[in-house]
Amino acid sequence: MKIGVIGLGAYSLALSIMLNKNNNDITVWSDAEDKINVINKKGKIDYILPDVPIPQTLKFTTDIAQAAEGKEIIFIVVAAQYVGNISAQIKEYINEDTIICIGTKGIEQDSCKFIDKVVLKEIKTKNIAVISGPTFAIDLAKGEPAALSLASHSKKAIEMISQVLATDNLKIRSTEDVIGLEICGSIKNVIAIAAGIVDGLGYGETTQAFLITEALHDIKSLIKDLDGDKNTILSYAGIGDLLLTCTSTKSRNFSFGVLLGKGADKKDIDRYLVDNTVEGYYTLKSIYKLINDEDIDLEIISLIYDIIFNNENPEILIEFLISKK
DSSP states (O other): OEEEEEOOSHHHHHHHHHHHTTTOEEEEEOSOHHHHHHHHHHSOOTTTSTTOOOOTTOEEESOHHHHHTTOSEEEEOSOGGGHHHHHHHHGGGOOTTOEEEEOOOSBOTTTOOBHHHHHHHHOOOSOEEEEEOSOOHHHHHTTOOEEEEEEESOHHHHHHHHHHHOBTTEEEEEESOHHHHHHHHHHHHHHHHHHHHHHHTTOOHHHHHHHHHHHHHHHHHHHHHTTOOGGGGGSIIIIIHHHHHHHOTTOHHHHHHHHHHTTOOHHHHHHHHHHSOOHHHHHHHHHHHHHHHTTOOOHHHHHHHHHHHSOOOTTHHHHHHHHOO
16 A cells, blocks of 8 residues: 655654555655655664664655655654644645544644544544554564554544554554543653652552552543543553553653652753653643643642642652542
């Protein structure tokens, strides 16, 4: 199939490598010409995916029309704040049969819309899907056994995306619960910051498990409050991704939380945010606004918000866990 991948971060590149295994015709777009030049010259890009060879059959372009026009499936895998602009750019190159698959996790800050709604604001289509699950880009790129949840109301989208992603090392389970999947994919990064805080405070794995269990219940409640299927918390995108992100030092969100828990200097925290994309930091602002606008009580989110933005003592997170009924 002819497939366009919009974005050239670690996850979008890992997906492109996977898609290439099925002999699909892949064109990857990025506005970062320097990244493309490195790949074309060296056949790899170590500061994005260390020691991972990039297949020569992958095509790269800075012309978004080349990545979108005439493609049967387009994967959007850019930071949440860029999805609206990207969707506006590609809409003239696609038709009603084009399938859009979202690999971006998060919430648009100004509107507090989940990513599928951001895309649908610009592109009127029934063939839209979301993928999410416990997958670090480097592991996906190296072909380690992995699993993803795939959500869509379109049977065509589920069938075609499952087909192009199918490999011996990847399991895909589908659902119609798009909102539930997006909630899980977004909020897990926030909870990973909290898990890092717990670690930074010096507490061990027992307390980590305590936090994750309580967070699961809160996410389940949020899914229900926003009209999703509460059972989605048990999916790869739910408990699977939460466990991965909250227990691994590979997670930038977790590592950021560790800095907060250890009481790092503000300059060190600010430097980390400049040098790393900490999705949970930005999602926290949006999810905090969303739950307040919807009058939803989600105390764990409010506490994490107060620790990060109101300089509250990180120990309030432990006090919350102990006192929660």
